[in-house]
Amino acid sequence: MILLENVTKSYRTRLALRGISAFIERGEFVFLTGPSGAGKSTLLRLLYRAEVPDSGRIVVSGQDLAAMRRRDVPFFRRRLGVVFQDFKLLRRRTVGENITFVLSLLNLPDKEQERRAYLALRHMGLQHRLSAYPEELSGGEQQRVATARALVQQPDLILADEPTGNLDPERSHELLELFKTINYQGTTVLVATHDRSLIEAHPARTLVLEKGQIVQDGWALGD
Ligand SMILES: Nc1ncnc2c1ncn2[C@@H]1O[C@H](COP(=O)(O)OP(=O)(O)O)[C@@H](O)[C@H]1O
Ligand SMILES: [Mg+2]
Numbered sequence: 001m002i003l004l005e006n007v008t009k010s011y012r013t014r015l016a017l018r019g020i021s022a023f024i025e026r027g028e029f030v031f032l033t034g035p036s037g038a039g040k041s042t043l044l045r046l047l048y049r050a051e052v053p054d055s056g057r058i059v060v061s062g063q064d065l066a067a068m069r070r071r072d073v074p075f076f077r078r079r080l081g082v083v084f085q086d087f088k089l090l091r092r093r094t095v096g097e098n099i100t101f102v103l104s105l106l107n108l109p110d111k112e113q114e115r116r117a118y119l120a121l122r123h124m125g126l127q128h129r130l131s132a133y134p135e136e137l138s139g140g141e142q143q144r145v146a147t148a149r150a151l152v153q154q155p156d157l158i159l160a161d162e163p164t165g166n167l168d169p170e171r172s173h174e175l176l177e178l179f180k181t182i183n184y185q186g187t188t189v190l191v192a193t194h195d196r197s198l199i200e201a202h203p204a205r206t207l208v209l210e211k212g213q214i215v216q217d218g219w220a221l222g223d
Contacts, residue, residue, distance in 0.1 A: 001023075001024065001025060001026045001059070001062065001188070002023070002024040002047065002058075002059070002060055002157075002188070002190070003022075003023055003024075003057070003058070003059040003060075004021055004022045004043075004056065004057075005021055005056055005057040006019050006020070006021055006057070007019070007020040007021070007043075007046065007053045007056030007057070008020075008054045008056055009039075009046060009051065009054055010054055015212055016039045016212055017039045017042055017043060017046075017053070017213075018212040018213050019056070019213070020056070020212075020214055022217065024188065024190065025188075026188055027183070027186055027187075028183075028205060029179070029180065029183040029188075029189045029204045029205070030189070030190050030191070030205045030207060031190075031191050031192075031193060031199050031204055031206040031207070032044070032190060032192040032193075032206075032207050032209060033192070033193055033194060033195075033196065033199060033208055033209070033221075034194065034208050034209035034210050035194060035210065036194060038209040038210055038211060038212065039209050039211075040192040040194070040209055041085065041161050041192065043192070044161050044190070044192055046058055046065075047060055047065075047159055048080055048159055049065050049068065049073055049076065052065070052066065053066075060080075060157065061076075061156055061157060063076055074105075078105060078106065079155055079156045080155050080156070080157050080158075081150035081151055081155035081157070081187075082150055082158075082159050082160075082161075083143075083146055083147050083150045083159070083160035083163045084146065084161055085162045085165060087134070087142045087146040088146065089142055089145060089146060090134070091133070091135065092133075093133075094131050094132060095126065095130055095134070095137070096117050098145060098149055099116075099121065099145070099148055100113040100114060100117045102149055102152055103152060103153065106153060116152055117130075117148075117152065118130065120148040120151060123148065124144040124147060124148045125144070126141060126144055126148065129141065129145075139166035140166050140167050140168065140171055142166070143164075143165070143166045143167055144167075144171075147163060147175060147178075151178075151182065155187060156188065157187065157188045157189075157190070158179065158182065158188070158189045158190070159190050160179070160189070160191045160192065161192045162192060162193055162194070162195075163175060163179075163191060163193075164176070164198060172198060173198075176198065176202045199221060200221065203219060205217070205219060206219065206221060208221070
């Protein structure tokens with residue numbers, strides 16, 4: 001569950017979000033769209049508490065983010081699967097290690113970590129790249145590793161920022177189908193994308209941001 005109440009966020013003098021309010025029920029699948037610079041990434045960063053708002057209230061999975069102590073942030077993040085625009089893979093770790101790293105935080109035995117990492121990679125068609133380093137992979141492959149990493153701990157909530165930005169159309173649709181499957185199993189999914197054709201191909205509730213404000217919230221994309 002996500003609750004935003006009159007959330008405002010600025011960077012120095014630039015107002016990125018202007019009084020955003022929204023409610024996303026547990027188990028929903030929601031797109032966040034709008035032109036470049038509208039505030040999509042900022043909104044997602046607020047939701048995984050990489051940023052704090054200037055004012056307003058944000059509640060994610062029952063936790064009031066403003067009241068959250070800094071030392072509780074890592075625990076909070078363990079319940080989230082975040083797919084970043086720029087992957088954020090660990091450069092000095094192999095593909096497999098990038099994924100087992102997440103699982104090691106959950107105190108799983110090594111063998112179980114390896115098993116789950118393998119399965120997550122196989123799901124993305126990348127099991128043969130287990131021992132490769134991120135820089136040896138194409139952009140699309142890196143994005144799939146980042147996605148496997150986000151999904152491997154079976155999060156309650158997935159936040160994805162332009163997850164198809166480096167994928168060809170076929171892979172993009174596969175990724176969306178994967179998100180939908182995971183959503184069907186109960187995980188809440190929020191996908192930020194400026195790609196309207198993606199939303200048209202996978203209709204779902206869509207929040208449209210423009211200049212830091214939600215200008216539309218519904219199933220049909222108007223123009
Ligand atoms: N770290 C930052 N420092 C200063 N301005 C920023 C920063 N991040 C984003 N902005 C500004 O905030 C606004 C919203 O940006 P962003 O959230 O990245 O939008 P989107 O993801 O929709 O393209 C833009 O005007 C952008 O230039
Ligand atoms: Mg963005």
